[in-house]
Amino acid sequence: MTQLDDKARANILRAMVRIRVAEERISELYREQEMRCPTHLAIGQEAVPAGVSAALEPQDLVFSGHRSHGHYIAKGGDMGAMFAELYGRATGCAAGKGGSQHLIDLACGFMGAAPILSSTISVGVGAAWAAQLDGRREVSAIYFGDGATEEGAFHESLNFAAVLKLPVVFVCENNLYSVHSAMDCRQPDRPVSALGPAHGMPGVTVDGNDPDAVYAAAAEAAARARDGEGPSLIECMTYRWMEHCGPNDDIALGYRTAAELAEWKARDPIPPYAARIGADLDALMSEALAEADAAVAFAKSSPFPEPSELTRHVLPA
Amino acid sequence: MTERQIKFSEALREAQADMLEADPNVLLLGLGVPGPTGIFGTTSGLQERFGTHRVIDTPSSENAMTGVALGAAARGKRPIMVHMRVDFALLAIEPIVNQAAKWHYMYGGVMRAPLVIRMIVGRGWGQGPQHSQSLQSWFAHVPGLKVVMPARPLDAKGMIVSAVKDDAPVIVFEHRWLYNLSGPVPEVPVGRPLEGAEVLRPGRDVTIAATSYMVIEALRAAETLAGIGIEAEVIDLRCLTPIDAGTLKASLARTGRLVVADTAQEAFGVAAEVVSVACQHAFQHLKAPPEVVALPHVPTPTTPALADLFYPDARDIAAAALKATGAEKELPPAPEQGRKWKDTPDPSFTGPY
Numbered sequence: 058m059t060q061l062d063d064k065a066r067a068n069i070l071r072a073m074v075r076i077r078v079a080e081e082r083i084s085e086l087y088r089e090q091e092m093r094c095p096t097h098l099a100i101g102q103e104a105v106p107a108g109v110s111a112a113l114e115p116q117d118l119v120f121s122g123h124r125s126h127g128h129y130i131a132k133g134g135d136m137g138a139m140f141a142e143l144y145g146r147a148t149g150c151a152a153g154k155g156g157s158q159h160l161i162d163l164a165c166g167f168m169g170a171a172p173i174l175s176s177t178i179s180v181g182v183g184a185a186w187a188a189q190l191d192g193r194r195e196v197s198a199i200y201f202g203d204g205a206t207e208e209g210a211f212h213e214s215l216n217f218a219a220v221l222k223l224p225v226v227f228v229c230e231n232n233l234y235s236v237h238s239a240m241d242c243r244q245p246d247r248p249v250s251a252l253g254p255a256h257g258m259p260g261v262t263v264d265g266n267d268p269d270a271v272y273a274a275a276a277e278a279a280a281r282a283r284d285g286e287g288p289s290l291i292e293c294m295t296y297r298w299m300e301h302c303g304p305n306d307d308i309a310l311g312y313r314t315a316a317e318l319a320e321w322k323a324r325d326p327i328p329p330y331a332a333r334i335g336a337d338l339d340a341l342m343s344e345a346l347a348e349a350d351a352a353v354a355f356a357k358s359s360p361f362p363e364p365s366e367l368t369r370h371v372l373p374a
Numbered sequence: 375m376t377e378r379q380i381k382f383s384e385a386l387r388e389a390q391a392d393m394l395e396a397d398p399n400v401l402l403l404g405l406g407v408p409g410p411t412g413i414f415g416t417t418s419g420l421q422e423r424f425g426t427h428r429v430i431d432t433p434s435s436e437n438a439m440t441g442v443a444l445g446a447a448a449r450g451k452r453p454i455m456v457h458m459r460v461d462f463a464l465l466a467i468e469p470i471v472n473q474a475a476k477w478h479y480m481y482g483g484v485m486r487a488p489l490v491i492r493m494i495v496g497r498g499w500g501q502g503p504q505h506s507q508s509l510q511s512w513f514a515h516v517p518g519l520k521v522v523m524p525a526r527p528l529d530a531k532g533m534i535v536s537a538v539k540d541d542a543p544v545i546v547f548e549h550r551w552l553y554n555l556s557g558p559v560p561e562v563p564v565g566r567p568l569e570g571a572e573v574l575r576p577g578r579d580v581t582i583a584a585t586s587y588m589v590i591e592a593l594r595a596a597e598t599l600a601g602i603g604i605e606a607e608v609i610d611l612r613c614l615t616p617i618d619a620g621t622l623k624a625s626l627a628r629t630g631r632l633v634v635a636d637t638a639q640e641a642f643g644v645a646a647e648v649v650s651v652a653c654q655h656a657f658q659h660l661k662a663p664p665e666v667v668a669l670p671h672v673p674t675p676t677t678p679a680l681a682d683l684f685y686p687d688a689r690d691i692a693a694a695a696l697k698a699t700g701a702e703k704e705l706p707p708a709p710e711q712g713r714k715w716k717d718t719p720d721p722s723f724t725g726p727y
Binding site for chain 1: 401427428432433435437438439440441442443444445446447448449450451468469472473477478479480481482483484485486517518520540541542
């Protein structure tokens with residue numbers, strides 16, 4: 058297994074901090090009601106994309122779902138274009154037509170995101186099929202939540218990827234809840250990763266709040282994919298701190314307890330990792346805040362789309 | 375100019391072969407595509423010719439395979455997906471409607487989904503409630519999709535050629551009863567437009583605008599009507615996105631009377647849309663209320679005793695046209711068919727598909 062050097066681990070920490078700070082800015086600014094789109098924050102889950110992206114090459118592709126900011130940032134997505142998209146501006150990564158749920162940045166290989174559970178899983182598999190046909194050593198990393206593993210298209214996608222031995226890394230972020238519904242009323246008592254072997258591929262469950270553990274699993278899966286040995290499924294156990302959709306905490310709803318949230322906050326992936334690698338977390342936070350503020354300023358100073366954009370791009374020209 | 379005649383199904387096969395030959399990025403996939411019967415012959419021999427990588431059988435996974443095709447399309451491939459029946463494609467509504475139709479628009483124009491989805495409309499020999507639906511209006515309702523309904527071998531070939539070259543997702547509705555009909559088709563792969571209707575038979579008394587197999591019935595109706603001195607103009611609507619208002623208006627300016635014949639249920643369907651377009655664009659020309667010949671609002675029954683009542687035919691179109699003209703004439707007696715049921719396109723068809 059590839060060992061991470063100090064520089065790589067510093068990059069992982071930096072990615073986690075950039076995601077955390079950007080999402081905290083979204084949470085704060087959302088109350089101004091200028092980001093007028095459903096927005097799903099992944100605060101608490103940053104170790105997954107940071108670890109996965111560390112195992113990916115620039116040419117590799119990423120597909121995502123509704124909770125995608127972290128995946129986008131970790132793969133190298135343009136921060137200003139992301140904020141502009143949330144603010145509905147013409148300079149947004151999807152020209153304002155997608156919003157938080159449809160981030161895209163082809164330049165860095167972030168191939169799109171969609172909120173219908175499991176819907177981008179098959180699309181990522183299709184991109185991997187194209188890579189295999191063209192002989193490119195390119196991996197599709199596909200993020201989805203535990204809820205998506207209940208969809209038929211998830212199983213269909215794993216099945217097909219296994220049949221053709223496609224270069225795919227399936228990354229399940231298991232944060233224990235699909236909206237407000239807990240795992241035990243939705244799935245039997247077995248790990249999601251057990252669905253990997255059921256579909257003819259390795260499946261592993263890792264601590265999704267430990268970026269080194271996520272990285273190790275992703276690096277092994279990516280190497281396997283690149284070597285033509287086929288897809289893998291990685292289940293990352295993690296937890297979202299905020300409400301399913303929106304800028305607040307949601308303990309008052311009663312579907313989960315304050316004690317459970319406190320337990321997971323004590324397992325915050327960021328400070329222990331900074332300590333593990335001896336990094337100056339405060340300096341990184343300041344740097345990330347400056348970046349996020351610049352992105353917000355860019356977004357807020359950008360124009361809204363022209364009226365003519367309403368009917369543009371319904372069909373390709 | 376070639377006058378080579380080939381069957382509709384052969385035209386489909388030839389178009390796919392030509393496009394697979396012309397562009398190495400073209401892929402062909404679907405359950406049974408390389409199989410022994412080759413989707414009613416429309417894909418026979420193509421895997422042998424173009425290889426197991428580009429022409430593939432798929433798992434029975436209509437949903438994911440549509441997403442797979444979309445993902446491949448996003449990476450430069452031009453997949454053609456085949457569903458043996460429209461009804462099976464319903465398992466793929468999500469990736470078609472939420473994803474393929476929207477990827478260009480919702481990503482601000484940076485994504486393209488050059489995807490062709492062939493859906494076959496079954497009919498007859500008891501295809502019944504889940505093997506015969508003609509749901510073109512569902513897809514035509516969704517912005518971002520192109521929906522076409524070839525009625526002639528010329529269009530079957532040319533529309534597939536154009537659809538493969540088009541950067542939008544194109545859904546091709548193919549009526550099973552057209553497969554054995556022959557017509558002139560050029561040997562070279564010449565594209566046919568994915569927009570616009572076409573007048574197939576000029577006439578001054580009444581316009582019959584029809585889709586897909588109902589074009590064939592409309593042409594038969596026009597023959598019958600000619601026998602009693604009524605000249606019907608027959609329009610092959612061809613493409614649904616959008617309905618060709620210009621051709622419709624020009625025809626109604628000549629005839630002032632409209633009959634619409636569609637392969638689907640009347641309610642909320644293409645026929646209703648055509649009537650709407652006619653009223654909006656040619657109201658001043660209409661001399662009588664538009665007539666519709668389409669399916670009743672019931673599921674397809676299986677027994678021929680009911681299916682024969684369910685499906686309208688040329689005689690119903692002719693009767694509607696006669697009513698629209700207001701002429702005090704009568705249709706000639708229906709010709710003796712010499713067979714008990716009308717649940718096959720012709721007596722040579724002996725099922726089971």
